[in-house]
Amino acid sequence: MHTIKTYNKIAASGLEILAGKGYTVDENAADAQGIILRSHKLQPEEITTSVLGIARAGAGYNNVPVDHCSEHGIVVFNTPGANANGVKELVIAGMLLSSRQVYPALAWAQSIKDQGEDVPKMIEKEKSRFAGPEIAGKTLGIIGLGAIGVLVANSAIALGMRVIGYDPFLSVESAWGMSAAVEKATNPDQVYQQADYLTIHVPQNDKTKGMINAEVLAKMKDDARILNFARGGLVDNAAVLAALDAGTLGAYVTDFPDASLLGRDDVIAIPHLGASTPESEENCAIMAANQLDEFLTRGNIINSVNFPACSMPMTTGFRLTVSNRNVPKMVGQITTVLADAGINIEDMMNRHRDELAYNIIDVDGPVSDSVVTSLQAIDGVIAVRVISS
Numbered sequence: 001m002h003t004i005k006t007y008n009k010i011a012a013s014g015l016e017i018l019a020g021k022g023y024t025v026d027e028n029a030a031d032a033q034g035i036i037l038r039s040h041k042l043q044p045e046e047i048t049t050s051v052l053g054i055a056r057a058g059a060g061y062n063n064v065p066v067d068h069c070s071e072h073g074i075v076v077f078n079t080p081g082a083n084a085n086g087v088k089e090l091v092i093a094g095m096l097l098s099s100r101q102v103y104p105a106l107a108w109a110q111s112i113k114d115q116g117e118d119v120p121k122m123i124e125k126e127k128s129r130f131a132g133p134e135i136a137g138k139t140l141g142i143i144g145l146g147a148i149g150v151l152v153a154n155s156a157i158a159l160g161m162r163v164i165g166y167d168p169f170l171s172v173e174s175a176w177g178m179s180a181a182v183e184k185a186t187n188p189d190q191v192y193q194q195a196d197y198l199t200i201h202v203p204q205n206d207k208t209k210g211m212i213n214a215e216v217l218a219k220m221k222d223d224a225r226i227l228n229f230a231r232g233g234l235v236d237n238a239a240v241l242a243a244l245d246a247g248t249l250g251a252y253v254t255d256f257p258d259a260s261l262l263g264r265d266d267v268i269a270i271p272h273l274g275a276s277t278p279e280s281e282e283n284c285a286i287m288a289a290n291q292l293d294e295f296l297t298r299g300n301i302i303n304s305v306n307f308p309a310c311s312m313p314m315t316t317g318f319r320l321t322v323s324n325r326n327v328p329k330m331v332g333q334i335t336t337v338l339a340d341a342g343i344n345i346e347d348m349m350n351r352h353r354d355e356l357a358y359n360i361i362d363v364d365g366p367v368s369d370s371v372v373t374s375l376q377a378i379d380g381v382i383a384v385r386v387i388s389s
């Protein structure tokens with residue numbers, strides 16, 4: 001049976017699924033076939049040649065060396081939407097915290113602890129320093145209308161806000177789930193210019209890194225508040241600090257603070273708690289465990305970030321999976337090897353995504369080592385697995 005190596009604290013409900021199916025789950029495993037992790041920044045040298053699949057129990061996978069995995073035919077999974085509600089709730093809290101100055105107000109209240117009977121009088125006298133606007137009637141701008149962005153949009157509408165969102169790759173699922181009251185921007189500037197609150201919910205990648213920079217900040221209202229529950233690298237912290245110092249930005253709420261952001265009343269620094277709820281942690285762990293099990297035991301790919309979705313029920317007791325570069329004549333060469341070995345294909349699925357393709361082939365009998373060697377020898381084939389039930 002397979003071994004799964006874990007990094008970070010993965011919810012027991014997910015690990016129990018794997019243990020219940022006979023997997024060995026071990027944070028010290030040396031030659032695991034699967035890895036489950038959360039925010040651990042996985043290095044290529046930590047991925048042994050035994051690894052077939054890696055499941056990120058969460059949405060963002062910029063801590064996994066995906067290109068390296070693709071080169072070696074390792075399938076990387078994430079758990080879309082599984083922690084979206086946890087993040088949404090903290091985003092709403094972040095808007096309220098930054099608006100009503102809850103953070104400096106609480107700190108001040110604690111600071112007068114030794115003032116004895118004067119405390120109630122001081123509170124009434126000083127409270128006006130911490131007044132702040134309500135969010136109802138204000139405009140929330142959202143960049144990225146995926147699992148989290150849509151939930152935030154719908155909740156903000158329910159709280160009486162006007163919501164304008166931008167997502168050039170809006171999925172059908174997001175469109176179905178989003179309130180019709182959400183206004184669709186055709187470019188991000190429309191969002192930046194109108195937002196009283198701006199929240200970003202996009203993945204961090206080469207195209208989005210540093211997207212909130214001095215140029216964007218210059219387009220925003222002077223008292224706008226920015227919320228970043230996506231990734232630290234999306235925001236240019238130096239530009240944010242300069243805008244806060246210049247009084248051209250109201251506040252910055254971030255789940256990804258670095259040292260430069262700490263110790264200020266106008267920065268609400270949260271230690272990456274967006275998905276730290278029992279519900280989100282369990283949802284992510286269960287989804288990650290089930291996807292890894294489906295892949296390791298049946299070769300089915302669900303919610304991969306580098307390979308195409310490809311799954312079908314096992315029609316025979318003998319299955320082959322082949323990953324290959326997405327170039328012409330691969331299927332022909334693979335099926336020829338099987339035909340030459342007298343192996344009959346009962347069912348087959350071939351899917352591709354960008355530069356990679358994946359084949360599930362159910363055959364009528366055992367596949368010998370020499371057939372596997374012939375398949376591996378085809379130029380463009382990355383990995384071959386034999387699975388039998």
Ligand SMILES: NC(=O)c1ccc[n+]([C@@H]2O[C@H](COP(=O)([O-])OP(=O)(O)OC[C@H]3O[C@@H](n4cnc5c(N)ncnc54)[C@H](O)[C@@H]3O)[C@@H](O)[C@H]2O)c1
Binds near residue numbers: 081083167204231
């Ligand atoms: N703070 C936390 O604990 C926490 C938890 C979950 C997710 N996250 C982060 O939030 C991100 C979003 O999570 P999600 O579950 O909503 O992911 P998702 O994949 O469901 O949604 C991301 C959306 O961003 C859109 N997008 C991509 N590039 C864009 C661009 N340049 N401009 C506008 N939209 C763009 C996509 O089309 C997609 O709809 C994750 O990638 C992760 O980094 C953080």
Ligand SMILES: O=C(O)CC[C@@H](O)C(=O)O
Binds near residue numbers: 038060061272276
């Ligand atoms: O595992 C976590 O706590 C954070 C997960 C979050 O950053 C994500 O991208 O899903």
